[in-house]
Structure formats: C-alpha cells, structure tokens
Amino acid sequence: MTVTRQISILSEGNFSTTVITDMVREAVKSSGVMEGAARVYYKHTTGSVLVLEYETGILVDLEDMLEKLAPAAGDYVHHVRRYDANGAAHLCSALLGVSLSVPIVNGDLGLGYFQEIVVLDMDPVRKERTIIIQVDGD
Amino acid sequence: MAAIKSLIFWVSGVVTPALTGLTTAALPQQGSRIDADVWFGLLDLARELAAGTISESDYCEEVVARTSSPITGAELSAAIEQAVAPSPDMFPLYDEIKDLCRLYLLVDLPERWFAPLLRDARFAQTFSDPGAILRADRFGVKSSLELPITLAHSGLFDNQATLLIDADPRRAMQSTRAGLYAPIFVDAARLRREFVLWGLLPST
Numbered sequence: 001m002t003v004t005r006q007i008s009i010l011s012e013g014n015f016s017t018t019v020i021t022d023m024v025r026e027a028v029k030s031s032g033v034m035e036g037a038a039r040v041y042y043k044h045t046t047g048s049v050l051v052l053e054y055e056t057g058i059l060v061d062l063e064d065m066l067e068k069l070a071p072a073a074g075d076y077v078h079h080v081r082r083y084d085a086n087g088a089a090h091l092c093s094a095l096l097g098v099s100l101s102v103p104i105v106n107g108d109l110g111l112g113y114f115q116e117i118v119v120l121d122m123d124p125v126r127k128e129r130t131i132i133i134q135v136d137g138d
Numbered sequence: 139m140a141a142i143k144s145l146i147f148w149v150s151g152v153v154t155p156a157l158t159g160l161t162t163a164a165l166p167q168q169g170s171r172i173d174a175d176v177w178f179g180l181l182d183l184a185r186e187l188a189a190g191t192i193s194e195s196d197y198c199e200e201v202v203a204r205t206s207s208p209i210t211g212a213e214l215s216a217a218i219e220q221a222v223a224p225s226p227d228m229f230p231l232y233d234e235i236k237d238l239c240r241l242y243l244l245v246d247l248p249e250r251w252f253a254p255l256l257r258d259a260r261f262a263q264t265f266s267d268p269g270a271i272l273r274a275d276r277f278g279v280k281s282s283l284e285l286p287i288t289l290a291h292s293g294l295f296d297n298q299a300t301l302l303i304d305a306d307p308r309r310a311m312q313s314t315r316a317g318l319y320a321p322i323f324v325d326a327a328r329l330r331r332e333f334v335l336w337g338l339l340p341s342t
Contacts, residue, residue, distance in 0.1 A: 010178065016308060017322075054322060055322075055332075060314055
C-alpha cells in the first residue's frame with residue numbers, strides 16, 4: 001500500500017527551520033501502515049529535509065559550517081542570469097539533499113529519542129513551501 | 139555555562155499560541171483573504187506590535203485592511219481578547235520548574251490581550267511576582283526580531299545562567315549568537331526534555 005500526502009509550510013527562508021515530525025507521524029498513523037517506510041520529499045531546490053536533534057546550538061553550528069562551504073554573500077555563476085541571487089542556497093540544498101526515508105516500525109516512525117524531521121529553507125525569499133510525504137508498506 | 143537560575147518565556151508562541159495564528163483564527167472565515175503574502179505581512183505587524191512600534195488598534199485596523207475582512211478593527215481586538223489563553227500543556231512544566239528557577243515572562247502582547255492571562259488563577263499564581271513580567275516594548279526596538287541582541291546586552295540577566303524560551307527559530311539563533319542561549323520551543327514535552335538536558339529536571 002502507498003499513501004501520498006502533500007503538506008505546505010509558510011517559511012521565512014534565510015535558514016528558517018520547521019519541525020515536521022508530528023505531521024509525518026500523523027500521515028503514518030492515518031495510513032494504517034504498520035511496517036514499511038515514510039519518504040519525505042522537499043519539493044524545492046533551495047532547502048533541505050534533514051533528521052537532526054532540533055537544538056539551537058546545532059542549528060547555529062550548521063549555519064556556520066554551510067557559510068564556510070558556500071558563503072551566502074558569495075559570487076556564484078548562477079547569478080549571471082540576474083533572475084535571482086540564491087546560489088549559496090542551491091549549493092547547500094544540493095549538499096544536504098531534498099529527501100529522506102524513515103522506517104515505520106509497529107505503526108510509528110522509527111526515530112531515535114533525539115531525532116526530529118526538520119525542513120531547512122535557505123532561500124533568501126519568504127514563500128509557501130511544499131513537502132510530499134509518501135507512506136509505503138503493509 | 140553556569141547552573142541555570144532564570145527562565146524567560148516569550149509569551150506569544152510559547153505561553154499562548156502565536157499571535158499571528160490567534161489573529162487569523164479570530165477573523166471571519168468567510169470573506170477574509172489570508173494567502174501566504176498576507177500571512178507574512180501579519181507576521182511583520184505582530185513583530186512591530188510586540189516592540190511597541192504600532193498600537194493594538196493600529197495592528198487590528200491594518201490586519202482588517204490587509205485581509206479585506208468584513209469586520210472592524212475593534213471587533214477583531216475583542217475577538218483576540220476572547221481567544222487568548224495560556225496553553226494548558228505548559229502548566230505541569232511550570233509547576234515542576236517554578237521552585238527551581240526564577241521564571242520571567244517576556245510580554246509581546248498589548249496590555250488588553252495580556253490581561254486575560256492573569257485572570258487565569260493558575261497562571262497568575264505561577265507568575266505572581268510583578269518583577270517577573272518584562273514588557274518587550276520597553277526596550278526601544280523597532281521589531282521583536284531586534285530584541286535578542288538588546289536583551290543579551292541589557293545586563294538584566296546573567297546570560298550564563300539564563301535560558302530564553304522562544305518559538306521563533308531564527309530569533310532563538312540570534313539570541314544564542316548574542317550570548318543568551320535560547321532553546322527553540324516546539325511543545326511542552328520537548329521543552330521538558332531540554333530542561334532535563336540542562337540538568338534542571340530529572341528524566342522520567
């Protein structure tokens with residue numbers, strides 16, 4: 001059985017984070033799937049979906065690390081079109097990935113005690129963002 | 139960091155549901171336009187209101203105008219006053235922590251919408267000390283987004299022994315960068331887990 005759900009969040013970008021664990025858990029519970037996997041897919045190219053401990057220090061450290069790899073104010077070839085200036089957000093998104101899979105065990109997400117499913121939006125623009133949750137299993 | 143002695147709770151988003159959510163819920167569902175752009179605009183207005191840059195009546199009039207709602211600003215203000223209440227999930231946590239740390243409220247709601255919280259006997263008992271109530275609009279900032287740095291450098295708190303509980307992740311990161319650690323509030327259960335990690339509460 002596969003059950004697909006689409007959710008939206010209003011994100012301010014600029015390294016905004018949103019915990020979506022409970023939304024994914026609700027999708028799993030309502031699907032009736034007891035054993036399988038939940039795929040979470042961020043439908044954009046300037047953000048990411050991650051499993052991490054949702055702690056302020058980790059977010060600050062993650063932002064600092066990504067700033068070293070791809071400075072937000074850097075000069076990127078992506079900007080030559082002059083359509084937008086979010087090259088850093090695209091690179092960070094490519095590095096971190098836009099999807100993940102969490103096992104479903106006994107009808108619930110098989111997450112560890114500190115693990116949260118978090119959407120990270122690095123785009124400089126505030127927008128509505130879409131996430132697809134697909135629950136697979138029996 | 140030293141042992142934690144003070145906990146500061148932002149009111150909107152932690153003690154009560156966030157003002158933007160309270161506002162949109164108080165608007166008539168029929169005839170009000172609330173798309174993403176409008177919602178982000180309401181968020182900015184709430185931050186200006188928190189800082190005291192605009193008044194409660196200006197906020198309501200502006201919300202009604204931006205959402206094209208078929209009510210008056212005065213009616214919206216009354217509806218928010220009726221709706222605002224302390225989040226019940228937080229009471230067990232206040233009870234558990236109040237004798238271990240000094241609790242403060244960082245009030246980012248106008249007086250009219252904060253007063254109903256103090257009419258709740260259990261809430262009023264928890265925050266009965268008048269010195270525990272800090273108004274966000276006393277700091278002379280233009281938006282509540284600017285408050286973390288001002289508060290961190292105010293000298294009002296020992297930053298090394300204080301946690302500022304904040305539901306706004308970006309603002310919490312700014313606070314932490316300024317030296318005043320701010321756990322991000324998601325819900326009471328997760329906040330309790332954070333207090334356990336800080337050694338404030340035993341794990342269950």
